[in-house]
Amino acid sequence: MIDFFFLVPIAIGLGLAGLASFMWTLKNGQYDDLEGAAQRILLEGNEGPDY
Template structure:
């Protein structure tokens, strides 16, 4: 029973940290152009690396 007094605040704290990280990612425009990033990979010029 006493373990719950430690585990519940830790779980709430980790959840709040995850929520804060998600909100920070939204605020810093990490999810703006998901379609463009996917198409950029497919249409990239294939230039061989020089050695």
Template structure:
């Protein structure tokens, strides 16, 4: 029973840290564009990269 006296505060502190980190990333704009990165890989650039142009010449 005495184990709960230190496990409960530890779990509350870890939960508060997780909440603070989540709110920090939310305010920082981490979740603003969820589909952009997933769709960006589907589009091919029309111009070759500069390092590929140097290797071909």
């Protein structure tokens, strides 16, 4: 029973840390252009390194 006093706050803390990181990515615009990157990789030419 004493383990719950340690595990519950750790679980809540990890959940809040995950939520905070998700909110941070939303604020910084990580999900603004989801289709642009998918189309850009198909439309760009072969601009890789020359071997």
